[in-house]
Amino acid sequence: LTAPETLATLPRAMTTREWRLSGLFAAFLLLKVAEAGSGIELWPLSNVSMFSQPRPAEIVPLRSRLVGTRGSGWFDLSGSDFRLSRDEFINRLRPTPGLARRCRELVAAFNHQTKLPWMRIRDAMVTIEPIPRPGIATDVPGRSVACTPPSEPAGARDE
Amino acid sequence: VGNGGRIVAAWRGYWFRERSLVDLAVARIVLAVGLLYLNSGGRFLRTARVAPEHWVAIPLARALGLEQPSLEQIFWLARASRAAVVAVLVGAFTNLSLWIALLLQGLLETYLNCLGKVTHGTIPLLYALLFFAISPCGRRVSVDSIVRRFATRARGGTDARTPSTSRDAGWPFDLLFVELAAFYFQAGYAKLAAAGLHWADGYTLQYYLIEKGRPAGLWLAEHLWLCQTLSAAVLALELGFPIAILARRLRPLFLLGGLLFHLGTIGFMSVSFWPVWALYVLFVPWSRAAAILSHRARRAVTAPGAS
Numbered sequence: 497l498t499a500p501e502t503l504a505t506l507p508r509a510m511t512t513r514e515w516r517l518s519g520l521f522a523a524f525l526l527l528k529v530a531e532a533g534s535g536i537e538l539w540p541l542s543n544v545s546m547f548s549q550p551r552p553a554e555i556v557p558l559r560s561r562l563v564g565t566r567g568s569g570w571f572d573l574s575g576s577d578f579r580l581s582r583d584e585f586i587n588r589l590r591p592t593p594g595l596a597r598r599c600r601e602l603v604a605a606f607n608h609q610t611k612l613p614w615m616r617i618r619d620a621m622v623t624i625e626p627i628p629r630p631g632i633a634t635d636v637p638g639r640s641v642a643c644t645p646p647s648e649p650a651g652a653r654d655e
Numbered sequence: 656v657g658n659g660g661r662i663v664a665a666w667r668g669y670w671f672r673e674r675s676l677v678d679l680a681v682a683r684i685v686l687a688v689g690l691l692y693l694n695s696g697g698r699f700l701r702t703a704r705v706a707p708e709h710w711v712a713i714p715l716a717r718a719l720g721l722e723q724p725s726l727e728q729i730f731w732l733a734r735a736s737r738a739a740v741v742a743v744l745v746g747a748f749t750n751l752s753l754w755i756a757l758l759l760q761g762l763l764e765t766y767l768n769c770l771g772k773v774t775h776g777t778i779p780l781l782y783a784l785l786f787f788a789i790s791p792c793g794r795r796v797s798v799d800s801i802v803r804r805f806a807t808r809a810r811g812g813t814d815a816r817t818p819s820t821s822r823d824a825g826w827p828f829d830l831l832f833v834e835l836a837a838f839y840f841q842a843g844y845a846k847l848a849a850a851g852l853h854w855a856d857g858y859t860l861q862y863y864l865i866e867k868g869r870p871a872g873l874w875l876a877e878h879l880w881l882c883q884t885l886s887a888a889v890l891a892l893e894l895g896f897p898i899a900i901l902a903r904r905l906r907p908l909f910l911l912g913g914l915l916f917h918l919g920t921i922g923f924m925s926v927s928f929w930p931v932w933a934l935y936v937l938f939v940p941w942s943r944a945a946a947i948l949s950h951r952a953r954r955a956v957t958a959p960g961a962s
Contacts, residue, residue: 505660506659506660506663509660509663509664509667510663510667510671514667514670514671514822517670517789517823517826518666518670520789521670521826521830524830524833524834525833528833528834528837528841531837531841532837532840532841532844532845535845535848537773538713538714538715539713539714539715539765539768539773539775539778540715540761540764540778540781542773542775542778542841543841543844543845544775544838544839544841544842544845545841545842545845545846545849546775546842547846547859547863548842548845548846548848548849548850548854549849549850549859550849550850550853550854550859551858551859551861551862551863552853552856552858552859553858555862557862557865557866558866559866559868578705578706578709579701579704579705579706579709580701580705580709580770580771581701581770581772583772583774584709584770584771584772587771587772588771601708601709602708602709604708605706605707605708605709606706608706608708609706627865627866627868629858629861629862629865629876630861630876630877630879
């Protein structure tokens with residue numbers, strides 16, 4: 497067949513429905529290629545980049561905990577205290593800029609939702625503990641970030 | 656025939672091959688059961704119960720003008736979603752039900768992603784709903800097929816059953832496999848783009864294992880050579896997945912590898928992603944499995960000495 501003849505016969509090679517579906521399939525394939533190529537992270541578009549960031553030997557793993565007190569003794573707070581999943585909770589405690597603010601927001605929200613005054617948290621902090629890798633000594637010190645919640649004005653809970 | 660014709664013929668041969676409509680219908684039922692299980696236990700109620708301070712609208716939610724839902728809204732959305740999925744399960748208004756289930760599930764997942772952590776685990780599930788919504792998955796094993804038969808009989812037509820195979824019964828599985836392959840490939844490609852082959856030096860996996868703090872993960876973190884081996888295996892699996900898009904015979908092998916990978920992330924890191932690997936069940940060739948089982952049963956009955 498010559499080129500024009502081939503082009504003329506192409507539409508008859510599939511049914512109209514198959515051409516339409518093929519258009520959808522092609523668009524889907526292009527979307528997947530674009531997602532991977534662009535590094536997009538815009539749910540539900542995603543390049544599925546979890547655990548992709550390199551962590552060479554010199555980077556020390558850190559573990560964050562949120563501890564609070566109601567006046568007598570410190571205790572651990574977990575995601576369930578805030579109706580958050582473990583990942584949602586840990587994400588807020590990552591030792592990145594803004595940690596103190598995020599922690600204050602957590603505790604303030606907890607106090608705001610707590611109806612019993614004696615259950616409210618008076619003081620809180622995030623402790624960041626380095627976990628040395630096996631066989632690699634570390635001189636990264638542990639630290640803590642204070643995040644004392646703002647005191648609520650009197651009568652604020654009755655609004 | 657020119658190259659164009661050959662390409663179109665190959666394309667058609669790949670996507671539009673005859674496959675069992677029963678397999679497609681059973682896959683629809685499995686998908687619905689999985690969805691009902693996923694959404695059980697008030698999974699979405701948290702979106703209404705968390706303090707407003709924890710609401711972090713993702714771009715899609717902002718674009719749709721979604722605000723934190725009330726408990727009542729979530730309750731009714733979840734109820735409507737369940738009703739749509741049950742309709743999918745029994746095959747009543749199958750395609751319409753699938754579209755409704757897709758929209759509601761998409762909306763509920765959007766809400767769930769506004770709590771400060773975006774999850775990728777249910778993205779392939781949404782695509783599965785989409786692919787089934789445009790497929791003839793309600794033509795067999797469904798209320799729709801029974802109603803159609805009765806309607807045909809009422810009109811005085813012959814009681815012709817729906818054909819058992821269709822050229823539209825295979826591509827939903829192929830599209831779903833493409834989605835899964837892309838999901839894994841993107842994960843592997845993101846690792847390569849961020850760190851190159853150094854990602855597999857063992858230290859990166861060791862870091863994440865220690866950070867997660869699971870006992871099995873901490874044990875694994877003590878063996879750097881194992882971390883290196885497993886990291887390399889993960890990269891090979893993730894980057895190799897697209898091979899099985901064209902090489903269909905390799906799919907069981909890659910799905911087995913994927914299952915082992917997810918079992919590893921569950922055991923060592925408490926990362927489940929079960930809505931992804933639960934989709935593997937959809938690829939079971941049910942009609943072939945049933946034929947093999949009935950053949951074996953018949954042979955056992957007719958075998959000499961069988962009581």
